[in-house]
Amino acid sequence: MGIKGLTKLLADNAPRGMKEQKFESYFGRKIAIDASMSIYQFLIVVGRSGTEMLTNEAGETTSHLVGMFSRTIRLLEAGIKPVYVFDGKPPDLKKQELAKRYSRREDATDDLAKATEIGNKEDIEKFSKRTVKVTPQHNDDCKKLLRLMGVPVVEAPSEAEAQCAALCKAEKVYAVASEDMDSLTFGASRFLRHLMDPSSKKIPVMEFDISQILEELELSMDQFIDLCILCGCDYCDSIRGIGPQTALKLVRQHGSMESILENINKERYQIPDDWPYEEARRLFKEPLVTDDEQTELKWAAPDEEGLINFLVKENGFNIDRVTKAVEKIKTAKTKSSQGRYELLSKNLLMVNDVGKNCHSLNFFKS
DNA sequence: ACTCTGTCTCTAGACGCC
DNA sequence: TGAGACAGAGT
């Protein structure tokens, strides 16, 4: 998934487009997050021991709810306003990639069966994680949870990453938080990695600024998209023998994919038959996203009764934990409700990029 | 020397208690 | 899945 080798390419060629930030500096910010990606991680790791997971009385998995609940509280307590974006129907070009993932899961399922037969605990642990799949039920559970928590949910018509980027471009959120580099290819103006990594891991939040990156690479956005397709994306094969370095060189030299295809040595580089680079390009440049100006993202008060019904009664959560969490959400809401502008003007919040970015009112709104 | 490819590896949440 | 380390091959 994502764009092959793009992190390193940017680190080497556009270092000024990436900067380390403190987790705390996102106080008051609206941040878009790909929900399915988060759910997937939770299912892999939360409360897992072999094939055993956290479950409710009916035996249904609750790991995704536990993970989503505690992470979201953590974000709210940091004054961050998360927007979770859920996947819709994947574009046809992604079918190949999805088929690959499906077959990998099939392999893992076989490996898991063997390991279970032999009783190899380590292998059971390893392979069971690879069989994880996010189902519509998981998604629905988490939508319900988030709505009860008063956190906005966006249902993307197609790719969640594309919808996140669209929210960012429309300045409805400040940035997209993801581990997936194709957020940049979709045109997110700001992109955060490692936002969720605890400070104990000593990994700082890395903020990517697309306009700075383009400036430094001396590429237009269209050229950047062609660069990403050449490096290798989810939508089509890349050209054998062309990696990040060569891709960057070719785009700089020829300016566009059409020109590259006209000019490169076709003996050395085999272009795949019916290579759908134009379609891939279109999916990055004009992805299917909802774009309703009316939909205002709202962070509402938590529904305590609803949360107790859903989490405690239906899913076996500890009631004290839930009521305490509700208090945390309320406190966090009060604290951050005065907003970023007031805190900045009172000098209660120190950030290092104020002067550079405060030319627009939207800076404070998103 | 540089770049790409394949293969192997590890890794993946959050919290609180000790 | 991704990303780092490494060996090996091609230019």
Place this chain on the structure above:
DNA sequence: GGCGTCC
């Protein structure tokens, strides 16, 4: 920091 628990 290591380790068990969350459901």
